[in-house]
Amino acid sequence: MSTSTQPYKQDPIAIIGFACRLPGGNHSPGKLWDFLEQGKVASNNVPKSRFNVDAHYDGSHKPGTMRPPGGMFLDDSVSLECFDAPFFSLSGADATALDPNQRQLLEVVYEGLENAGIPLETIDGRPVACFVASFASDYGDMQNRDPEDFPPNIGIGVGRAIQANRISHFLNIKGPSVTLDTGCSGSLVGLDMAARALQTGQATAAIVASSNLFLNPHHVVDNRGTMGKAHSPSGLCHTFDALADGYIKAEGVGCVIVKRLSDAVRDRDPIRAVVLGTAANSNGRANGISSPSAEAQAAAIRAAYQNAGISDLNDTQYLECHGTGTPAGDPTEIRGVGDTFASTRDPDKPLIIGSVKGNVDHAEPVAGLSALIKTILAIEYGANAHAIVQEADMEHRGHYINSIFPTDEAGVLGNSETAKVDKPHTIVLSANDASSLKSNIQSLINHLGNPRVRLRLPDLAYTISERRTHLWHRAFVTTRTTKIQAIDFTIGKKADEIPKIGFVFTGQGAQWPQMGKQLLEFFPWIRSILDELDAVLLSHGHCPQSRG
Known part of the structure; x- marks a missing residue:
């Protein structure tokens, strides 16, 4: 028995489609890039459709009140109440019981498939995998407050375990279907799982998605004064900034569609970016079970590069970071990044880092997909978005990204120049x-x-x-x-009146003498057609002339 000494190398996977709905009216990747390029920050006002913020926040930070002044939400153009149940093969009762997270996932995954140019019939019954990152179910918690008024099928409607299966059921896809919860790293852990499923042949394509809706303030209510500094009292995420005081909870929905690169090239799919390597690990026994570890983050980065077969880390131009703006998280992350890149980095070629959270804040399980989509857009547009940093103190400031996407290693197809077209x-x-x-x-x-x-x-x-x-x-x-x-x-328009339908079973030939003559006499429209056809035949010459 021989043992291979060749290092493991991950098969590259192509991102062929994506879709998102993020705060600030960023309900498509294109809108997100315009928003980022202008350096905008989403509003942190709580819409009335969510909850009454005045009943939970007064700025005192006393136990039993919200620490942050609000959150970042999908704007009113995304209605959580409106849902096309028949399109998704659901009854009205089932749609009522459905967690809005599931409704948003169905819609955004469909948008992602359209972005990838994948008609539903082409994946029907195919081994396509689905990995959904989940974090909380505010809708289920709200329903539990009034159990006597449960809608039918509430168990299936709000169960987080069903989120991936809901997508697989609608699309009739037969690959692995997994809902996972690893906190804020969930969607990129899902991407790592998708890469493994593609590499082992369990799936021919994969959907990675996540949804996070902020319907109830209890997550950010400090009941015992022990919430610490995770949530920002200023209501903004000051990533890598001396003003960093935590993050503000955000809504978000996102998905990416991935395939093996070789399959995407074969199928002529739109390749938006190529992921060369992914990695996931754990802190093990760190200082605290929820404390970040610079060592674990550095190890994850190195593992991703090793799996990608990349030995020269200096080729990396940009690193999209987690960047939650917390006093503990940012310095730890910066230390992990520095431990990985600084020793061999040319001082004249600094590594650019950033985080989308300064613009749309922290959508928790969706955060990885938001960062990934931002990075893909930066590659496509060949630019860095404006990070929101006011006063950086990098000597004293800094969960990790499970997958690294070097900007110089990604492939992009599309955006051809406009050409004159004569053919309609x-x-x-x-x-x-x-x-x-x-x-x-x-x-x-x-x-x-x-x-x-x-x-x-x-x-x-x-x-x-x-x-x-x-x-x-x-x-x-x-x-x-x-x-x-x-x-x-x-x-296409429907006729105002239902047309009258007549069936004529003529058999072979005429059923009585001069039947055709009577047809022409009683129906002038039929005669006009025959006359028109007769004229066409006569125009060709050498044709027998008909007699009326």
């Missing part, structure tokens, strides 16, 4: 109802009107016709340019 192409849009169809038309027009967007009309027509799920309500436009308006689309 047909663009077909579809939706589950008429209202959604109009929204889809307007979304496409807004996208094409964005000066950042550069694409070729043939690519657009192909993607929408061949890489989209075709639904019942449809509209189309035939065009030679991407400059289109809503009025240009033809929308």
Whole structure:
């Protein structure tokens, strides 16, 4: 028996699609990048649709009150009450019992599949894996306060263990389906599990998703004055900043669709980035079970690079950090990063670090996906987003990222330059109802009107016709340019009256003499068609002439 001495090398995986809903109105990756590029920070005001913040926060920080003044929430354009239950094959009763986290996951995963150009029928019954990171179920806690008014199927509706299975059930995908909870690292641990499932052949593709909704303030109410400094009394996340005083809880939903790189190339999928290596570990017996460890973080980074087959860490230009803005977490993370990169780093080529939490704060299990999506966008746009840091004190300041994504190792396809197109192409849009169809038309027009967007009309027509799920309500436009308006689309309409249907079983030939003659005499429309066809035949010559 021989033992291989070759070091383990992870197969690269391609991120072929992603979607997100984050605070600040960032309900798509494109909106998120615009938001980051402008250096904006999401509002920390609590919308009335969540809870009455005045009943829980007064700024005193007394036991029994909220430590932070609010949170960062999805804005009102994302309605947690509205849900297209029939589209997801759910009854009204089941939808009522469904945790809004599950509703958001279904919608965002569908958006992610559309972003990847994967029609639902192409994965139906296939070994596609699903890994969902979960952290809390505010909806379930709220339902438990009034058990006599439980809706039917509440157990399945609010159970966190069912979140991944809900997606697998709707899509009818047959790969591993796992809901996991590792706290704030959950979604990147899910990505690591997806990479293993792809490498071992358990799955041909994988969905990694997470949702975090802030429906109840009890998570941030300091009942005994022992909450410590995890949550920010200033209401902002001052990542790597001398003002760091904790993080503020945020909502968020995100997903990525991944495949083996070789499969993605074969299937001509849109490769947004390539993940060369992932790693996950534990602190073991650290100073405290919840305390971060610089040593464990450094070990995870080195393991990810080793699994990727990368020996020169100096090739890394940017590192997206966890960066929670806590007095304990930031210095520990910086120490772990420094222990990994500083010894061989050229002083003239500093490692750029950042964290998306300064802009949209900490969505807990979704945090890893938010950071990953930001990093992919930075690669695609070839720029670094504005980090929100006011007064950094790096000598005294700094959970870890389980997966490292060097910006120089990622591959990107797309964004071709605009070219003149003479040949017309047909663009077909579809939706589950008429209202959604109009929204889809307007979304496409807004996208094409964005000066950042550069694409070729043939690519657009192909993607929408061949890489989209075709639904019942449809509209189309035939065009030679991407400059289109809503009025240009033809929308299929139902007839005002139900048409009358007649069945004629004529058999072989006429059933009585001069049957065809009577048909022409009683139905002028039929005669006009025959006359038109007769004229076409006569125009070709050498044809027998008919006699009326």
